[in-house]
Amino acid sequence: MKRSPRTVISVDLAKNPRSQQVLHNRWHPDLLPVASVQPGEVFRVECVDWTGGQIGNNDSAEDVLNLDLSQCHYLSGPVHVEGAEPGDYLEVEILEIQPLQGHEWGYTGIFDVKNGGGFLFDYFPKAGKAVWDFEGIYASSRHIPGVRFPGLIHPGILGTAPSQELLNKWNHREAELVAKDPNRVPALAYLPDDKGSFLGALENQPGVARRKAAEAARTIPPREHGGNCDIKNLSRGSRVWLPVYVPGAKLSVGDLHFSQGDGEISFCGAIEMAGAITFKTKLIKNGMSLHGNLRNPIFMPGPVEPRFSRYITFEGISVDEQGVQHHLDATVSFKQAVLNCIDYFKRFGYTGEQIYLLLSCCPCEGRVNAIVDSPNACCSISIPTEIFDFDVTPQDGGHLVKVTTNCPISDVQKQ
Amino acid sequence: MKRSPRTVISVDLAKNPRSQQVLHNRWHPDLLPVASVQPGEVFRVECVDWTGGQIGNNDSAEDVLNLDLSQCHYLSGPVHVEGAEPGDYLEVEILEIQPLQGHEWGYTGIFDVKNGGGFLFDYFPKAGKAVWDFEGIYASSRHIPGVRFPGLIHPGILGTAPSQELLNKWNHREAELVAKDPNRVPALAYLPDDKGSFLGALENQPGVARRKAAEAARTIPPREHGGNCDIKNLSRGSRVWLPVYVPGAKLSVGDLHFSQGDGEISFCGAIEMAGAITFKTKLIKNGMSLHGNLRNPIFMPGPVEPRFSRYITFEGISVDEQGVQHHLDATVSFKQAVLNCIDYFKRFGYTGEQIYLLLSCCPCEGRVNAIVDSPNACCSISIPTEIFDFDVTPQDGGHLVKVTTNCPISDVQKQ
Amino acid sequence: MKRSPRTVISVDLAKNPRSQQVLHNRWHPDLLPVASVQPGEVFRVECVDWTGGQIGNNDSAEDVLNLDLSQCHYLSGPVHVEGAEPGDYLEVEILEIQPLQGHEWGYTGIFDVKNGGGFLFDYFPKAGKAVWDFEGIYASSRHIPGVRFPGLIHPGILGTAPSQELLNKWNHREAELVAKDPNRVPALAYLPDDKGSFLGALENQPGVARRKAAEAARTIPPREHGGNCDIKNLSRGSRVWLPVYVPGAKLSVGDLHFSQGDGEISFCGAIEMAGAITFKTKLIKNGMSLHGNLRNPIFMPGPVEPRFSRYITFEGISVDEQGVQHHLDATVSFKQAVLNCIDYFKRFGYTGEQIYLLLSCCPCEGRVNAIVDSPNACCSISIPTEIFDFDVTPQDGGHLVKVTTNCPISDVQKQ
Amino acid sequence: MKRSPRTVISVDLAKNPRSQQVLHNRWHPDLLPVASVQPGEVFRVECVDWTGGQIGNNDSAEDVLNLDLSQCHYLSGPVHVEGAEPGDYLEVEILEIQPLQGHEWGYTGIFDVKNGGGFLFDYFPKAGKAVWDFEGIYASSRHIPGVRFPGLIHPGILGTAPSQELLNKWNHREAELVAKDPNRVPALAYLPDDKGSFLGALENQPGVARRKAAEAARTIPPREHGGNCDIKNLSRGSRVWLPVYVPGAKLSVGDLHFSQGDGEISFCGAIEMAGAITFKTKLIKNGMSLHGNLRNPIFMPGPVEPRFSRYITFEGISVDEQGVQHHLDATVSFKQAVLNCIDYFKRFGYTGEQIYLLLSCCPCEGRVNAIVDSPNACCSISIPTEIFDFDVTPQDGGHLVKVTTNCPISDVQKQ
Secondary structure (H helix, E strand, O other), rough: OOOOOOEOOOOOOOOHHHOOOOEEOOOOOOOOOOOOEEEOOOOEEOOOOOOOOOOOOOOHHHHOOOHHHHOOOOEEEEEEEEHHHHOOOEEOOOOOEOOOOOOEEEEEEEHHHHHHHEEEOOOOOOOOOEEEEEEEEEEEEEEOOOEEEEOEEEEEEEEEOOOOOOOHHHHHHHHHHHHHHOOOOOOOOOOOOOOOOOOOHHOHHHHHHHHHHHOOOOOOEEEOEOOOOOOOOOOOEEEEEEOOOOOOOOOOEEEHHHOOEEEEEOHHHHHOOOOOEEEEEEEEEEEEHHHHOOOHHHOOOOOOOOHHHHHHHHOOEHHHHHOOOOOOOHHHHHHHHHHHHHHHHHOOOOOHHHHHHHHOOOOEEEEEEOOOOOOEEEEEEEEEHHEOOOOOOOOOOOOOOOOOOOEEEEOOOOO | OOOEEEEOOOOOOOOOOHHHOOEEEOEOOOOOOOEEOOOOOOEEEEOOOOOOOOOOOOOHHHHHHHOOHOOOOOOOEEEEOOOOOOOOEEEEEEEEEEEOOOOOOOEOOOOOOOOOOOOOOOOOOOEEEEEEEEOOEEEEEOOOOOEEEEOOOOOEEOOOOOOHHHHHHOOOHHHHHHHHOOOOOOOOOOOOOOOOOOOOHHHHHHHHHHHHHHOEEEEEEEOOEEEEEOOOOOOOOOEEEOOOOOOOEEEEEEEEEEEOOOOOOOOEEEEEEEEEEEEEEEEOOHHHHHOOOOOOOOOOOOEEEEEOOOOOEEEEEOEEOOOEEEEOOOOHHHHHHHHHHEEEEEEHHOHHHHHHHHHOOOOOEEEEEOOOOOOOOOOEEEEHHHEEOOOOOOOOOOOOOOOOOOOOOOOOOOO | OOOEEEEEEEOOOOOOOOOOOOOEEEOOOOOOEEEEEEEOEEEEEOOOOOOOOOOOOOOOOOOHHHHHHOOOOOEEEEEEEOOOOOOOOOEEEEEEEEEEEEEOOOEEEEOOOHEEEEEOOOOOOOOEEEEEEEOOOOOEOOOOEEOOOOOOOEEEEEEEEOOOOHHHHHHHHHHHHHHOOOOOOOOOOOOOOOOOOOOOOHHHHHHHHHHOOOOEEOOEEEEEEEEEOOOOOOOOOOEEEEEOOOOOOOOEEEEEEEOOOOOOOOOOEEEEEEEEEEEEEEEEEOOHHHHOOOOOEEEEEOOOOOOOOOOEEEEEEEOOOOOEOOOOOHHHHHHHHHHHHHHHHHHHOOHHHHHHHHHHHHOOOOOOOOOOOOOOOOEEEEEHHEEEEEOOOOOOOOOOOOOOOOOOOOOOOOO | OOOOOEEOOOOOOOHHHHHOEEEEEEEOOOOOEEEEEEEOOEEEEEOOOOOOOOOOOOOOOHHHHHHHHHOOOOEEEEEEEEEOOOOOEEEEEEEEEEEEEOOOOOEEEEEEEHHHHOOOOOOOOOOOOEEEEEOEEEEEOOOOOOOOOOOOOEEEEEEEOOOOOHHHHHHHHHHHHHHHOOOOOOOOOOOOOOOOOOOOHHHHOOHHHHHHHHOOEEOOOOOOOOEOOOOOOEEEEEEEEOOOOOOOOOOOEEEEEEEEEOOOOOEEEEEEEEEEEEEHHHHHHHHHHHHOOOOEEEEOOOOOOOOOOOEEEEEEOOOEOOOOOOOOOHHHHHHHHHHHHHHHHHHHHOHHHHHHHHHHHOEEEEEEEEOOOOOOOOEEEEEHHHOOOOOOOOOOOOOOOOOOOOOOOOOOOEE
């Protein structure tokens, strides 16, 4: 007889995350496992939201303005997988993800340019927010009227612990990047910083914890081990093959998203939530060398993604807003596609901030359509038209204004 | 009683494209229309392949090596749409696309680095080729065994004529780019060049034609008017809203693809073919200003795309192959995803060239998954597993070599 | 601020269902509401499995053999919807359905021919059973190896209370049918029967309860009010329009299925489970007359059904197994399709019982393909090939036996 | 080098079908092959419409009223497949289907009750017609405004020749059925009848042809060999496994449909057209016994079916329009679902005839949802809402009349 999934990590949303040693907010090989599982075992992990409760279900963006990024992301783990050894692939199957019962809501934020910013920080420098209510599979927001969509629920962060060698490599290459423009706002990268760090059970040994925190990697970017991939299609039924760098793999997870758009453009762009995720693992011994020694994880999306039949697509090319021609620059092209889309949807009465938030979190697709047609890369963003409760296709006579309310925007900026 | 679609442009594949004045290979406001249609009329346009017949159905890559890029792309048109005026949107519905009967084949090429190159010209500098046979909706190749897939047939190029003002803007900005590194191989952009140019019916006035050709835009990049977007989802049943810049719109089409992968990475990367396309147009008067004065076309994909249920996805981050950290660079990230994918598929016995060609033309999806997680953008490429006739998922013990033949590669390089 | 969904009905799986007055197992206009909701309110209802706990997670079919059908189905409700009046449509949106945490399993049964039987009772007269374990979205069974599939989770039963007039009509027409062959095994229909009945809060008034039970409708068939429709596509995100016959609508729900095949052929054919369902309702005043006075509910399936890309399809025509030609009889045709399918899958080593159970509960599609080609209706059953972990398409040399274990079958028959 | 598909059967729509010996309209083992193909060869077959040109592109239903059913269906073939022997499976891959260029239109008909009738002959006894124009992948009709849909193009008839033994069996069992009610209108089955028969090349031997015609099977029903299955999903990319009963298999095809709904309820219910179909075959030696000796063909649908994301679904149960309760009768249930649907759509101004025709030919799905819930089978019909250009979901206040024109109906009845 099979037993029900064992909950190997529980969290308490009413408590300070820093009092819960099943959490941590840095990557380091020496983090202490807080649970242990067998390959093949089905297990359940609870997660706080990525900020550890800093954002409220209210109508103000002040909490986003003042959020302490140095504390993010609070992850659940690490989980020791028995038998995992460096060089293996850890196959992780994501069997289910849900909000925690009683906490059926989430939020999307625009970060202030001086506090992380986002893809369009030059256009939207102030903090903003939208709160989303979950009605079963659906999300809707009092701050962005006229839309409702089914969640493509997934973890923003899923990763194994790096080896010391890999950690050193990360720190080296990222420091070199920052050195090119150390005072840039937003920063070019987030280097190790003990401030705000929390290393879970290691915190019982404060001296050790501080020493490790000084070199532990921040959780903002995705890297070789997985990490903050923010891949929206890593949803129910997906399988991921993560490289194993330390004995036991030390799997951590967090930053659960009820939904996200490709690009996650406003940075805190998904619908962020607390929740629970159910996993099953399998080891592929020596999987890394057997499969080409790739530099990043592999995955297969699951079979129950929401499907839409009609999308409206906006293109962008490698000519920036000032008319300057770049060479096959997908980042510039994708930015133009997003800007085109925002301009388009303003015709319905939405503000730029609302669409910026919406594109961050609705199930839109960001594509690299062509990367070879010198000098213009063609990128695009596609929005399912069915998420709107009115017709958004181009039409004779244009469109009437339908939307007359805005989302909360902070009226000051961060010092 | 409705009549059958009228074929407004016919081509003869047995003839030199330069003898067929329904073709042209440059963009210019003064090109002479070769047909005229009413909005609402269903009409059919025949197209030669983009090279005008320079590539053969054979087992050698010498024709790709020696291809004269200055002649590309041969487009059909322009078609005058009655009533179209600058500022309108021309809604173009793509009703059907097919290979020409008796010519049920196509090709994918890797261009020599000295003749255009491709996204991975540094890895694959030599010319290569795969020929594809069409069996109804399916394509398969004697040069890339083990795969077969349904075509997502579409035009690589669809565009209206630029105004003189817009043309001037293109020429200015692209010249500025080239000026940054005029001797780069491959070139940063392709500037106007009378060599190889062919302006259709204008060629009857050689003096005029030469003068216009000296400023006419090359067809390689996508631009504000559409052009070489190479968007694989612009298939049967799609609608595109193209800006109108000149009276009559002057719609041109060509570069038909039986299939293409997102990115079209090997440059001549789609399955290139001759064929016929059926259109219906509609005018949205003053559509540009009514819809936000976007800088690029909008489109909606059609309802009969091939659908797959399982994909294998490879990620890349903004750390290049030399380990250098870049800042949120989607081009670098997408390149890493592609390189990971190529390494992976080598385990089955494929050569790098074969997978480079395959990713260029099979229905794979290239995504911008996250563009905000400093310093790493996360991009990915996803391949439908069902196009292979063997299991390609990661597995215990790795994979056996299945493929033992290669595609043609040129054994010399272009001087 | 929106509140979390209110759980308006809770059940206790450890208790006898007959001790829980939020349950009932007959349809009657005078049942007492156990909860009340406002239109627009999101609410959650817990349900026991349809038998109220008569079937165990074990390896014997004796509990199916001895199941007391007179007690089925235990439904949760009725729920009073404020403002609902006869003639309205009650729009019910199914927002979420899940197994109860700690009870992640279900079962599929073949009923003994003397205890209800099933579509193929003449072939499979003995009781049988398969137990399914849920791993998040997936189900697999130790009794039917080689298959695993994502659930298309839905309620088998969802309905409003009939008016007294409608109830009388049901009882009259069903009694007329039974009168045609009163001793048939299985019975032609299940008429009102006080034995086993349980009328929820009405049981506090035993005399009244017994009097109502004598005329209350059994829950086996679907009828005008919804009821046991067993429509597998009534899953997450669906909307149903139910006619309202009594003030407050008196909505009841139960018989939750983790998955079901079209036809639910083995009768207890879905994967039966206990679980919770989340609803939102809306009233369409006078909706029945406004929408054509239909005799049955309308519904729209939701956006997150599992999707498959390949099916294997078996046809049947209106010639029965004895070779007798019937006239456009879809029931005969569908039976032949099912029999063809069972014969086909035996080639892999499955027993007939295993495939009978599998077709009952896996996401297979049963179609009426053609109903006019005299004398043969063409019906079909289509199985997604991806649910099997081996290739099931026809092939040269046929198939090897892969499956060597059977499911539990009762070795006696019911007296 | 692969050659283009060979056209092995050509037809001339301007000629009388009876003058074209590549056609035939009866099934018989002794028909003479008109073409021969190798397994693995890609070949193309042209087909006339099923009536051989009896129906015109006009606004009158008189041609449907007077259609000579004894001549139907004109099929192309038989094609001899080299090496095929009785007992083999002939795998037929449908690679492409298209209307013939210059003939981009089709029709749907309601047959007069005295001339074949249809599923609802008791409600719609008069002849009716809708003509459909094809615009590439789309069909629309001046006779049924407000709808447009992509075709799911397929052959209504695809089959091998029966053996003499199988033919005898058919004739025997169908004669037994007719004998039960020989004078029924419409007839219970269509028995062999020399009148109207056309046996292709056998007609060169008039005596032989008349003798064979006297026993040759009519083409109306599907049978063990395939035949008139009218399965709408047998579209591009499908594979069918047909039993082989005679040396060379003798494959015939015809009755091409641009689109059809499940059930094809109005009998001439698909969008009937002339066209061309491209095949590839493969032999599975002894496939019949290797795969369970099924009594009907197997097939797998292809990957490019039009996909829709929203359907509106109408149910029916086994209670007929007079209120009589039947026992698990799927035919009765499906009829009720269809009648509910017709009543519903009348609210938009459509006539019953228009919806009867539309359900016959649009991509609607007919399901056997539950066949075990005594006494009611639950069947349903689901219409993609996206085929309408207005909102068809139930709503407050009901619906406005949008449609004010009708389709042609014959004002007399057949004598």
